[in-house]
Structure formats: structure tokens, C-alpha cells
Amino acid sequence: MRVLIVDDEPLARARLAALLGECGGCEVVGSVGDGEAALEALAAARPDLLLLDINMPGLDGTALAARLAGRARPQVVFCTAYENHAIAAFELGAVDYLLKPVRLERLREALQRARQRLAAAAQAPAGHLYARVRGEQVRIALTEVICLLAEEKYVRVRHAGGELLLDESLRQLEEAYPEQLVRLHRNCLVPAERLVGLKALADGRVLARLAGTDFSPEVSRRNLPAVRRLLRMG
CATH class of the missing domain: 3.40.50.2300 (Response regulator)
Known part of the structure; x- marks a missing residue:
């Protein structure tokens, strides 16, 4: 523990x-x-x-x-x-x-x-995020989320079925799901279970490899040590 x-x-x-x-x-x-x-x-x-x-x-x-x-x-x-x-x-x-x-x-x-x-x-069910589409509340399981990207006043959720906007900040989401979400850089969180590896580029940048998608967000130098520790822990 x-x-x-x-x-x-x-x-x-x-x-x-x-x-x-x-x-x-x-x-x-x-x-x-x-x-x-x-x-x-x-x-x-x-x-x-x-x-x-x-x-x-x-x-x-x-x-x-x-x-x-x-x-x-x-x-x-x-x-x-x-x-x-x-x-x-x-x-x-x-x-x-x-x-x-x-x-x-x-x-x-x-x-x-x-x-x-x-x-x-x-043993409890996985967490969910909640968004509104045309005035109706929509629930997205964290297991379906690919990444969360901060854009001005909103957070854009890329998920298995498309994209949605959330009102919460990345900080609020990170604090609400500290075990499930991993910060890659100041504008991006990903579910820990999607993180499968890292890819180093010739220009020195490091990209995250995510399960179930070709999208590879960049990992900041500040967050890279924590991401590497998480991958080593499996």
C-alpha cells in the first residue's frame, strides 16, 4: 500500500x-x-x-x-x-x-x-465523465476515453464514439480520478490503462503510445519521469 x-x-x-x-x-x-x-x-x-x-x-x-x-x-x-x-x-x-x-x-x-x-x-464499477449534448446529459465511461485535452474554457474528450466537451478543468478531473488519469503535459490527461509505451523522436520530443488509437500526444519533460515510473510499474 x-x-x-x-x-x-x-x-x-x-x-x-x-x-x-x-x-x-x-x-x-x-x-x-x-x-x-x-x-x-x-x-x-x-x-x-x-x-x-x-x-x-x-x-x-x-x-x-x-x-x-x-x-x-x-x-x-x-x-x-x-x-x-x-x-x-x-x-x-x-x-x-x-x-x-x-x-x-x-x-x-x-x-x-x-x-x-x-x-x-x-470491485466497484469504473468511473464516468458527464457532458451535455443539446441540453441532455451524456455519460462516458473512463474505459472509453482516449484522452482529455484542455481548450480555452473547456476540456475536449476524445472517446471511442467521437468527441465531447466538458465544463470541468483538467485539474478538477485529475483530482477526481487520480488513479485512473495520467497527466502527459499541462493540456493533456490520458487514462492510465491506455498508456502502453513511449516513442522518442529525433528532435528530442517524446510521444505517448496509447492503446486503441493512432493518436500519440506529446509528454512534457516535467511529466516524463512520472510517466516512465508508471510504465515500469505496469
Whole structure:
């Protein structure tokens, strides 16, 4: 299970990382100090679980959890020194609520609960995108999407049946489906399951090879390391 630690105290992050080292089946894929940094890390680190503090500067833990509520990944376990946020935390769908200093036994319990939720979510149907065509709502399964391209105020969806426009931004879609969508460059997302390889051109550009289409969008230098990691992971 891939874990991202989010806490504004470096010592607290270090202690959680050490505890996770004593829990089997866990990999710390990042350690950041605030909610905004966590949002930026989601697409690259692709965590299954956040160990999340509440009182942090800027975007705090409850605000971040509210933005992630309803997603299969990442699940959230709050790790805080305060008892009075527990009800709000569980209303946001948190897996567990651990009080600092976090005890190893309680952390193991929380990790097991997170694994159970992730396993249940894996059996759920794939996500869908929603567009409007002549005033009617149209649903497109993510499994049918070829790519998502930002164009001025809209996002153009290339899918198995043609093209549609969405009102959401690429950032909103990326945050809503962090496990299913991969950013290739600032104007393009593709479903992870369509990404099958890369093609290097003589001029130094790198194109993505996508299953089921001849369309090969360019991968930016900034996003290339994350795309390569994803391909290595299969």
C-alpha cells in the first residue's frame, strides 16, 4: 500500500515513516508539510492512503479531506493531537482517527481498515465523465476515453464514439480520478490503462503510445519521469 504522509511537523512525519517501516506491505511514497503540497503530490505519487494531520497552515487536513471525499483513492487516516475533530473526520469518510503520539498497534489497525476499503472499491464499477449534448446529459465511461485535452474554457474528450466537451478543468478531473488519469503535459490527461509505451523522436520530443488509437500526444519533460515510473510499474 502506497502511503503519503501529510503533516506540518517534520518530527511527526519522521515518526510516522518509522512506524510504517514496522508495518508490512507499506511504502512511503512522499512526505509533505501542508495540504497544497499534498494535492500537488497526488498525481505523481499516486498514494493509496494519506496519513493526514488536521491543523496545518494554508489548506488544512479537513479541507483537504473534503476535496478528496467520495474517491476510492486515496483513503484518509487522520493523525492529530486533537480529539474534537473526530465526528467531522468520519463524516468526511475517514478510515480512522488516530491521536498523537500514534501507537503502532492503532496504526496497524487503521492500515488494515484502509486495505479493506481499497479492496471493496476495486470491485466497484469504473468511473464516468458527464457532458451535455443539446441540453441532455451524456455519460462516458473512463474505459472509453482516449484522452482529455484542455481548450480555452473547456476540456475536449476524445472517446471511442467521437468527441465531447466538458465544463470541468483538467485539474478538477485529475483530482477526481487520480488513479485512473495520467497527466502527459499541462493540456493533456490520458487514462492510465491506455498508456502502453513511449516513442522518442529525433528532435528530442517524446510521444505517448496509447492503446486503441493512432493518436500519440506529446509528454512534457516535467511529466516524463512520472510517466516512465508508471510504465515500469505496469
